[in-house]
Amino acid sequence: MKKQLSNSKSTDVVVVGSIAFDTLETPFGKISKALGGSASYFSLSAGNFCKPHVVGIVGSDFPDTDFTILKKGNADTGSIEKAAGKTFHWQGKYHFDLNTRDTIKTELGVFANFKPVLNVNLKNAEYIFLGNIHPSLQLSVLKQIKKPKLVGLDTMNLWIETALPDLKKVISLIDIFIINDSEARQLSKEHNIYKAAKIILKMMGHNKNSVLVIKRGEYGLLLFKKTEVFHLPGLPIEDVIDPTGAGDSFAGGFFGYLALKRNANTQTLRKACLYGTAMASLCVENFGTKKLQNVNKNKIESRIKLLQKLVKI
């Protein structure tokens, strides 16, 4: 097991999401059929802070080497279903500025028939992260959890456009919602990001403990609760190689840290933003999950120090 940031017994975190092959090209090179997907990135990042239990599906073409990558990253892969057929395959190409990308091909494969089923142990987990998949699948996972203590959620523009009722239902049931700024604007139908945040917090039930994290790419993030707002910038990175998985890596570091600390108070949430940002900054410095596979405590902590120095007044 990977050396973690804490020596206490790891908190169990259930994460559901996609496990995929990514074939992609950036201005700096390309990779073919590399391990990808929201659950993979989340797990490789969160594994530095907690014990991720990955719920997902792969095809019969999914190699043992990719299972090994996940396991080395501290994940329990026992709830990854291996089905007859092909693993979800995404193919894309990033533009020169790395802020936009074209999807060349999306082959759902076995993912098209994914019906997440949790085993008895996972049903008793307290920390759940609903990675970016169809909201109806997120709902079906959430329904299986007996006593959720902290539930996090990620989503994307596609579900805002095609599955809004289901998405709104999930949003009303979770504690922590992580989205990017364009999605926040789209979901709230409000351009001003502070007004947008208020509208989304309302969708979450406007509980005083609801947490909304709006990611703004290289500009960092804003964290909102009913009565507070926090800002953290991105890390100064001169060489972004491949932005794939940055959001999932953020979520893994952020949610993993909350699980490690077993609370979500103001101080822990702000520190969690640091850890999420550090993980995302590491992720983008190499292709696919390469850098995440070689992260250690020292590398993470030195990013945290950089961030703290960057914002110290």
Next chain:
Amino acid sequence: MKKQLSNSKSTDVVVVGSIAFDTLETPFGKISKALGGSASYFSLSAGNFCKPHVVGIVGSDFPDTDFTILKKGNADTGSIEKAAGKTFHWQGKYHFDLNTRDTIKTELGVFANFKPVLNVNLKNAEYIFLGNIHPSLQLSVLKQIKKPKLVGLDTMNLWIETALPDLKKVISLIDIFIINDSEARQLSKEHNIYKAAKIILKMMGHNKNSVLVIKRGEYGLLLFKKTEVFHLPGLPIEDVIDPTGAGDSFAGGFFGYLALKRNANTQTLRKACLYGTAMASLCVENFGTKKLQNVNKNKIESRIKLLQKLVKI
């Protein structure tokens, strides 16, 4: 004289820039021939921290009421030349998102023949701010200063496109350079903002005391020195009414605070960013210079507290 943030004798700051009439429309209303221009906004903002001596030119149509606004804002208007002809008049319309605007008309009037001449007192000033005007005018002011201690500079895309040799000359002679991110990218021919900063610091002579401030609109700013970088977000503002003058107000608060403290060390620079950001946030909450005319110490300090709370980890 306005009640300032410090009770010690005000530091003299010479500011050269435009003094204009602004006729503009935003989605929230319009104003006609209101006091505007880079030197006016800078001075109304900086006047809370120092004694601005405005060097500029206006036409015979410039009303006493506008002189009074500047004087009430703590400015010395004795070096504003009143020439036969019309005052510089800018007319524009902001788009719905307030991030872009169309210039409808620019009438230079007497500004076309502006030749800044400093009196004996101003030639001995130590703190100089070269507001956004043609770099050859900025150079001519700088040449008249005998012993500059701290020189600040603002510019715009127009001069990068049409007066690059003059602009590069000024850049090589100043201590503090304030520009926005798109200008930084344009000037450095580099998209990555951290790489762009390095290139621009090199243009400044790469002195270890050179300071580059890159403004990023609602995302805040980055401050660069040779061996350090600092980030500060913008303030959460739900109702931006008119963004005109935000950059000049930032510069006024930032540079005015440095003049007040009479140094530009790391700690003072970071605090100056807070004050600049506070002044810019106040500026945009009403049309033209309206809000700046009614700013006081308490309003400024409460913004500083908000900012500190926003970034506290």
